[in-house]
Amino acid sequence: MKLQLLLTGDELLSGDVVDTNSCWLADRLREQGLSIYRKTTVRDDLDCLVDELTALSQQSDVLIVNGGLGPTVDDLTAQALSIASGQPLKQHPQALAHLEHWATERHLELNPANLKQALLPADVELIHNPTGTAPGFSCQLNGCLILCTPGVPSELKCMFDDSIAEQLSQLHSRSLASTERMLVFGIGEAELQQLINDQLNDWPTALTLGFRAKMPTLELKVSGSDDSLKSHWIDKLKKLLGEHIVGAGDSNVAREVIALLKQKGWTLSTAESCTGGLISSLLTSNSGSSAVFGHGFITYSNVAKQQMIGVNAQTIEQHGAVSEQTVREMVSGALAQSGSNLAVAVTGIAGPDGGSKEKPVGTVWVGWGSADHIQSQLFYVPAARGYFQHIIATVALDLIRRRLLESTETPNYFKRYQPR
């Protein structure tokens, strides 16, 4: 099945907007085993649109048109399709009903611009828009199924998941594959692929395995229509990857930490040097974090380490601010000052300056634990400042997560980021 994408919108060619819709669509289509053959982006120009609709419909089995369904004069998809198909525009009763329903629910009056959205080529079928005014619609042109979708990302996503996915799956006569998404931290994409090739080399062809980088984590996706086969192989995957699987695909490491802390009724505090508040910021970007996180000590300077969490001046002088001794005193200081059950601390050299031969930029100590059992680990992450901070903040949160799980696994990143 040859599927093409036609995107329309001046803003997509002017440099004002980065197109994320087509990437999202491609990802959803891949879950069904479909791929996009080609993607064409044109301006909101009637002649261009008519030409493209004609040419692309002749070359394709399915053409997804995205954009140009709005109420303004530069929204031209319906008009262009009307010209390309020779079907006059007329008021579509179902589209009008949709618009009226939408307006009534919001105590609004429909204006003439809104009403324009009900003017569609005579032979189209409506595609329901669960979230916005613009009705989607489909029709046949030159033997090609044309699906016209809204350019607003949230509306496109709702409409696709609500009905287009099902429509496409019927078309290529394959039952709709469902997808399980898992969040993985600590194993890179290439490494993960290799591990699966080596350890699960009889992976069934009926299950599609996909990855999506969400730096520094990774979303792992397993798609297939045979649910029992899928759950059997997901079990194998889970055994293989152990606690490198952090949670569901849309989760994040901080959110999992918060959930585990809530289960135990525990609290966490942070003592950050080189991450400068990022660990705390990742925690508090999740709602509900206040139940488990009260105190964060950003001890960026040596004097702050002493004043705020009682690190010994002598420890810093003797071993340096980036040392096992210092990071362990940071943990115990944060625990003592906050009264929290757990604490995590980091001290390292984010760069670009401040490195030495002995402790190059990228060197970092992470300490974590409770008053009766503090752990610590040295890492070396030679990466640009921003990336270094994100990796280390996520490692710190992941180590707390593993501690809460009472994990005995050694995380893969101990090896990946081991000092030279």
Place this chain on the structure above:
Amino acid sequence: MKLQLLLTGDELLSGDVVDTNSCWLADRLREQGLSIYRKTTVRDDLDCLVDELTALSQQSDVLIVNGGLGPTVDDLTAQALSIASGQPLKQHPQALAHLEHWATERHLELNPANLKQALLPADVELIHNPTGTAPGFSCQLNGCLILCTPGVPSELKCMFDDSIAEQLSQLHSRSLASTERMLVFGIGEAELQQLINDQLNDWPTALTLGFRAKMPTLELKVSGSDDSLKSHWIDKLKKLLGEHIVGAGDSNVAREVIALLKQKGWTLSTAESCTGGLISSLLTSNSGSSAVFGHGFITYSNVAKQQMIGVNAQTIEQHGAVSEQTVREMVSGALAQSGSNLAVAVTGIAGPDGGSKEKPVGTVWVGWGSADHIQSQLFYVPAARGYFQHIIATVALDLIRRRLLESTETPNYFKRYQPR
């Protein structure tokens, strides 16, 4: 001049990568008064590429090809162009010299995959790649200038600014417009456009005004080839916008704060409740922040506000954690505990829970200043949690910036985010 874009790469159609190159290119081209007529994205497939190169070169004056210059087997641009143009591939001496120079500088040996990058159609001219191995190249095909550029964003950007911009400007015989970029905070795009329409309504047509959202800030761009005209009108813009102009286009509010603190030899500390470390994280994501930032107090809970920075329990009980009294005590506590010259504090309700009728979600107090002069302001920012935190963290940093500038202006966001 009709200019088209041909992007190649399986990753651009598979949902793995969002294409940001074309948006960046469109923006740069617009500065020269050029627009992209159409954008086509195809897979790394030799037949497809040959067909597209042939068809698009027939329809265009300039075709920018992006991607497919790398060392691997799926990098097919040179081979496709060789077939489309009937010019055999041969080793290009200048390309080979570039590769050898690149390798020597890095003490590396060239491997056969690298050497493939020197195999180019016989008649091409090289485009220098200042940062990577892949040489760019240009040629004429069907009366169209074809410019082949690397898909790696950093290499594309360097190559464009280094030579392609100049080559294009000569082509459309217009002196290269230069662009001044300014970072604006506190005025939205529509508001800014209206202000300019109202106050600078005789804006000359020879100067192009552009915006780019970098939430929560905005990049404002003025392009034109007449330098004295440009500087005259930029002066007017600067007078109009005052200290809403934060710095150069590639700066950020935190970086400007750090620079101003350095000038005075001052230090800053932070006391964060609802932003949970984001202010500190924005500061420390800039290198050099350690010179001016030592202490950050994340006092997410009421008890932390008392323990870490000595806020009175009675103040919280009487006025609430989100109150002017509390935020002022947070500032003075942070100053006292850290010994810094300036401090900034925030306490508010990020939501989605925790609001009340009197203090709805989005209510936030910001306090800032020095021991002898603490200022405070109430804001109401009804936005999703993540966006709320970003707005407020940036407002807090901006208020410190204005304090360091000894500004007497009232920021526009006092009105925009005033409580109901």
